[in-house]
Amino acid sequence: MNKILFSSVSMKFVMALAGIFLLLFLPVHLAINLMLLKNDPEPFNSAAAFMSSFPVIKVIEVVLFAALLIHLFYGIYLQIKNLLARPVRYAVNTRTKVSFFSKFMIWTGLSILIFLVLHFFNFYFIKLGLVPGNPEDFYSHAHALFKIPAYNYIYLGCFILLGLHLFHAFSSAFQTLGLNHRIWTPVVKVLARIWAIGIPAGFALISLTLWVSR
């Protein structure tokens, strides 16, 4: 049983499922964050309150964290195994033409993790009461953060990296799930580009707008 559960193909399957769940969460998060662009704090704060109190969302939150941890640990575990699969490296670096972004998935992924830790400290841990702050007014808190240039640099940098990660991740997840089709795979590849550019661009728009309008 362990052989099946922890085979390279099974682990990639679980990673892909977890990744797709995270991919689907991003537009939801973006839609809520876009409310930060309004002058009225009420819609954003209400949405934040709804997200932290509605029972179904609470369940999804647990699944989301599980997905994040599984994606992270499986990604690191497989990366270590992959490095061990070639103990002696080539003297000449590969000149094979492959998708540029696919080569750096572990690094873009780990960079996003660093951002997530920062993000948890800034928002999620306040909600849990682990870090001082007002969980009733994340709107003002977010506006205050986006007035700090260093925060914006980190924020924008991480979303560029997220875009690079999504560029390969989206279509790769479908391939890993065995979903390859002569008509639908090109559609998935177009969707992957829309996702990889649209989602980070949306988050960046919020950051830049709030930063410039200070």
Add this chain to the structure above:
Amino acid sequence: MNLTLKIWRQKNAKAKGGFVTYKMENVSPAMSFLEMLDALNEKLAKENRDPVAFDHDCREGICGSCGMYINGHPHGPVPAITTCHLPMRYFSDGDTIRVEPWRAKAFPVVKDLIVDRSAFDKIQCEGGFISLDTGSAPDAGSIPVRKRDADTSFDAAICIGCGACVAACKNASAMLFVSARISQYALLPQGRTEARERAGAMVAGMDEAGFGSCSNTGACEAECPKEIKLTNIARLNREYYKAY
């Protein structure tokens, strides 16, 4: 053409290897890469030096024996050909060519450019076959096969098991090879009977041999001398999930 060759020399599996430089003069552009190595070996033999060991057999691009990592490419810089078919006209006078063996934990170096690819044979033995009673061959066409399936199966069956996919992959993954074997049988009625057992057993064999996992970068497809497609890997994944 005059060339500088930097070739990986390693006495045996346990010895520490390193690059040795050889100067080759008057190399004909019409030679194949292996013929150029033959000329080098002739020269080394005349000088009472140990010739460079490399695998070769048919020299027609169909046996999968030859294979070396040339200037950052398995089988050299020309797509869709094996090392034995690589013409020297693709290099220029004065070029320096670096030649290394395939690098993978599952393909240990035996000597110089020869690696032990028996890991592929072991995976094949796990399920890369169909179980049939012996006897006379059945009539052709007695089992109808959809044309598209027959063509796709054949496209997978032309994999020569050279290991270029493993050599090209940043994870030293054998997924393209295994997927070609699985596709070859899974698409035909004769192969469907054991499809479930085959996918599970061959993937287990692949993991056991120490190959890496697939990151879907497509390096294997780009370097495969027989142009085996990545769609086969998606099929392998599907077959594996169906198996459990």
